[in-house]
Amino acid sequence: MERLNEEQITKELESLPDWKRLDEKWIQRKYRFKDFLNGVRFVYRIAEYAEEKQHHPFISIDYKVVTLKISSWQMKGLTDLDFEMVNHFDELYENADK
Numbered sequence: 001m002e003r004l005n006e007e008q009i010t011k012e013l014e015s016l017p018d019w020k021r022l023d024e025k026w027i028q029r030k031y032r033f034k035d036f037l038n039g040v041r042f043v044y045r046i047a048e049y050a051e052e053k054q055h056h057p058f059i060s061i062d063y064k065v066v067t068l069k070i071s072s073w074q075m076k077g078l079t080d081l082d083f084e085m086v087n088h089f090d091e092l093y094e095n096a097d098k
Contacts, residue, residue, distance in 0.1 A: 027071075
């Protein structure tokens with residue numbers, strides 16, 4: 001796993017308009033749900049996937065909004081794995097009860 005350069009990160013983010021760059025190491029997205037429990041169920045699916053991949057995002061639940069923030073600690077920045085993960089997170093959201 002290698003850290004991505006600026007050009008690679010920019011290219012990846014072009015296909016992920018809901019993900020925002022926080023700084024050179026982190027990207028973040030907020031997911032909205034119609035109620036608290038739908039957000040919690042979504043977080044459980046995220047947690048299962050993160051455990052399977054052994055790569056864990058920061059997760060915040062603020063009532064009906066779930067915020068995910070991700071980076072690769074060991075590489076001190078963003079990697080292909082981060083973008084693989086966020087694509088899967090978005091897929092889980094598309095299939096979630098919102």
